[in-house]
Amino acid sequence: MAPRNIDTKQEILRIGMDLIKRYGYNAFSYADISKALDMKNAAVHYHFRGKEDLLTGILDQYLNDYVLMGKQLQGSGFTALQKLEKFIERYSVLTEMECICIIGSVASDFNTLPESVKVKIKELVSLVLQMVEKTLQEGKKRGEFHFTESAKTQALLIMTNLAAGVQLSRITGKSDYELIRKALVRQVKG
Amino acid sequence: MAPRNIDTKQEILRIGMDLIKRYGYNAFSYADISKALDMKNAAVHYHFRGKEDLLTGILDQYLNDYVLMGKQLQGSGFTALQKLEKFIERYSVLTEMECICIIGSVASDFNTLPESVKVKIKELVSLVLQMVEKTLQEGKKRGEFHFTESAKTQALLIMTNLAAGVQLSRITGKSDYELIRKALVRQVKG
DNA sequence: CTAAAAACTTACTAAGTAGTAAGTTTTAGG
DNA sequence: CCTAAAACTTACTACTTAGTAAGTTTTTAG
Numbered sequence: 001m002a003p004r005n006i007d008t009k010q011e012i013l014r015i016g017m018d019l020i021k022r023y024g025y026n027a028f029s030y031a032d033i034s035k036a037l038d039m040k041n042a043a044v045h046y047h048f049r050g051k052e053d054l055l056t057g058i059l060d061q062y063l064n065d066y067v068l069m070g071k072q073l074q075g076s077g078f079t080a081l082q083k084l085e086k087f088i089e090r091y092s093v094l095t096e097m098e099c100i101c102i103i104g105s106v107a108s109d110f111n112t113l114p115e116s117v118k119v120k121i122k123e124l125v126s127l128v129l130q131m132v133e134k135t136l137q138e139g140k141k142r143g144e145f146h147f148t149e150s151a152k153t154q155a156l157l158i159m160t161n162l163a164a165g166v167q168l169s170r171i172t173g174k175s176d177y178e179l180i181r182k183a184l185v186r187q188v189k190g
Numbered sequence: 191m192a193p194r195n196i197d198t199k200q201e202i203l204r205i206g207m208d209l210i211k212r213y214g215y216n217a218f219s220y221a222d223i224s225k226a227l228d229m230k231n232a233a234v235h236y237h238f239r240g241k242e243d244l245l246t247g248i249l250d251q252y253l254n255d256y257v258l259m260g261k262q263l264q265g266s267g268f269t270a271l272q273k274l275e276k277f278i279e280r281y282s283v284l285t286e287m288e289c290i291c292i293i294g295s296v297a298s299d300f301n302t303l304p305e306s307v308k309v310k311i312k313e314l315v316s317l318v319l320q321m322v323e324k325t326l327q328e329g330k331k332r333g334e335f336h337f338t339e340s341a342k343t344q345a346l347l348i349m350t351n352l353a354a355g356v357q358l359s360r361i362t363g364k365s366d367y368e369l370i371r372k373a374l375v376r377q378v379k380g
Numbered sequence: 381c382t383a384a385a386a387a388c389t390t391a392c393t394a395a396g397t398a399g400t401a402a403g404t405t406t407t408a409g410g
Numbered sequence: 411c412c413t414a415a416a417a418c419t420t421a422c423t424a425c426t427t428a429g430t431a432a433g434t435t436t437t438t439a440g
Contacts, residue, residue: 168349183343
C-alpha cells in the first residue's frame, strides 16, 4: 500500500477538531472521520480507543497550542493590545468557516461528556481566562487599557462576547460579530 | 386507561425544551421523551411526526413566550432597568439548573439543523435582539442608561455576555456568571 | 348508547452508532 | 533479506436511532 500519511493520528485530531467546531461533539461519528481520511472506522479506533480518548486528545492539543502561543507572546515585544488582537483573531477566523470555538462547542455539550473530559475542559477554560486576564492587567499597567472592571471580570466579558459572538454570527451574519469585536476593543481601551 | 395528562402535546414540548437546554438537540432522542412521560416512542411521533417538527414546535412556543412577555412589559409601568432585569433573570435561572439558553444550544448545533428550522431560529434571535435594543433605547431616552455604543451593538454585547455566561458558568461555576451579570448592568447604567 | 375521531400501543424496519477480535499489509531496524 | 512492531482491513456485535403501519383503547359529541 502506498504510504497514506505522514502522521494519521495528527490528521484524525485535525479532522475531529474541525467536526467539533462545525457540528459539535454529539453530531459526528467515527465514520465521518474515517471517510474523510479514506480509511475504515477500525483504523480510527486503533489510534483512539474510544470517542472519549479522541476528545481528550483534541482538547490536549488545543491546550498545548494555547500554551505555545502564550509562550511566544511572552517575551515578544508585542503591546498588550497586539496580544489581545492576536487572541481575538482566533475567533475572527472561525466566522469565516461557519465554525464556533471549541470551548463554546463543548460547553454546550458539557452535560453529555464523561467526567475526565469535564475536568480537562475546566483546566482549558481556566488557562484561557488567565491568559486574557494577564494581558489585560499588563495593558492597564502600561497605560494601554483603561477599563473600569477588574481584570478578571473584563476577561470574562471579552471571552463571552467572543464565544457567543461567533455562535450568533452563524445565525445573523458576520456583521454582528464585527460590531461586537470592535465594541469590545473600544471597551478595554476605555 | 386512566386519563394520562391534560395535554400530552404540551408535556412533550416542555420535556423536549428541557432536554435541549440540558443536553442539546443532538443528544436526546424520542425514547428520552417517551420514557419521561411513561409512554411509547410512537406516541411522541403521533404528536410530532419527526424531530424537525418537534424542534419547530419548541421554538414556536419559546417565541410565543417572548412575544407575550414583550406585550406584558409594554404598558406595564416598569422602568427600562426593570425590564432589562426581567430579561436577565431568564438567564440567571438557567444557571441554577445546569442548563444553557435555547438560543445558545441551537446555535451550537446550527449546522446540523434542517433549513426550515434555521429560518425560524433567525427570526427568534432577531426578535430577542430587537426587544433588548428597544429597551436599551428607551432607557437611554429616559436617562436611566448611559452606554456609549449604539443600542444595537449594546444589545449584542449583553446577549453574548448572557448566553456565553451561562455556558461558561456550567464549567467554571456560578460565581463567574454573577460577575458578568453585575458588570453588564453597570455597563449599561454608564 | 353509539359512532367516530383522538390518543395511544404493539411490533416492526432500516440505518447508524461505538466498539472489538482476528487477520493482513506496511514500515523500520538490524 | 528478515523479523517484529506498527498500521491498518475485514467482518462482525450489540445497541440506539428516527420513523412507520396496523391495530387497540379512550374520549368526545351527537
